[in-house]
Amino acid sequence: MFTQTNEITFKLPSWISDYTKEIDTLKDINDRALFVIEASRQNILNKTGGPFAAAVFEKDSGALIALGVNLVTSQGLSTLHAEIVALEIAENKLHTYDLSGNEKIEYELVSSCEPCAMCFGAIPWSGVKRVITCAKDEDARAIGFEEGDKPKDWRISFKNRGIEVIDEVKRAEAKEVLNFYLEDGGEIYNGTKS
């Protein structure tokens, strides 16, 4: 008889609660970027996943809503990129799959790296109104990660959907973490082997 699990659970590493407990609001977007970049470094140091982190903030106030990190290798699920994890935690906390639904507050996703093809596609479904990225696509590729085939005009696609993009915020710092992962012998996983 065929059987399969009827639920999937993923867990965040325990260091996350210590890392976030003193954070409330980060008014400056540079501070938001440094916060996710440091989380990506902590994910390496704690060996809890790939070198990527992302967080959802209230766009105007800078109140932190949710922090996610890449959990692909630690949880054994290929879809658990940092952006997906952060969006799911934010939606869980706010009890809605549509973060654009609150007319008074706009939300943003801050990611330590430019989104891959999957996360590019996931962002509009979440309803966030702004995306801030740090490292570039090519910085992830430089250490061996695949980013998939995003439309070349992905920024325009976001703009057409009312999603603002600010990129290369603290890029050097984010790139340094990616390079540290490589030097540290971190696993470079990619999907389809040919």
Next chain:
Amino acid sequence: MFTQTNEITFKLPSWISDYTKEIDTLKDINDRALFVIEASRQNILNKTGGPFAAAVFEKDSGALIALGVNLVTSQGLSTLHAEIVALEIAENKLHTYDLSGNEKIEYELVSSCEPCAMCFGAIPWSGVKRVITCAKDEDARAIGFEEGDKPKDWRISFKNRGIEVIDEVKRAEAKEVLNFYLEDGGEIYNGTKS
């Protein structure tokens, strides 16, 4: 003090285990398509999510590995498209985030509808070697669902990654289910409202 949940769980609806228990192997790809299309209809009838289903099979034998359905509205998470759910359940069952890792067995994803931009990006990360789709992108758009901005040459992108695509398998049957969802008054949710 900032707090957030340290785990996310999603549950499949209980009808899934009844629906799948007699299924073992579907040798013909038409039967695999009809199996996921009927699951998408059951998801409507049971009011457990959007009108989409997807399953992972062993490509050559047709052995069923995992069935997923769209759980966006029922679980309140925008990322829980049927393809993402099916891939996560398959990876959980096979204890690997890389379904291409087994040299003896190739896996395929059968989806009741052409993948959206997010699922297009997620598929290569899973390692499946073939994608079979039923309804077309435009059939989902015709009832009001957004599909996002996939690269225009998405089939070529898959081909270049060693992922075969077979589309429009039992398209008329799949389209009929989408139309039924609309007539039934099913929720047409989309991400970013502008």
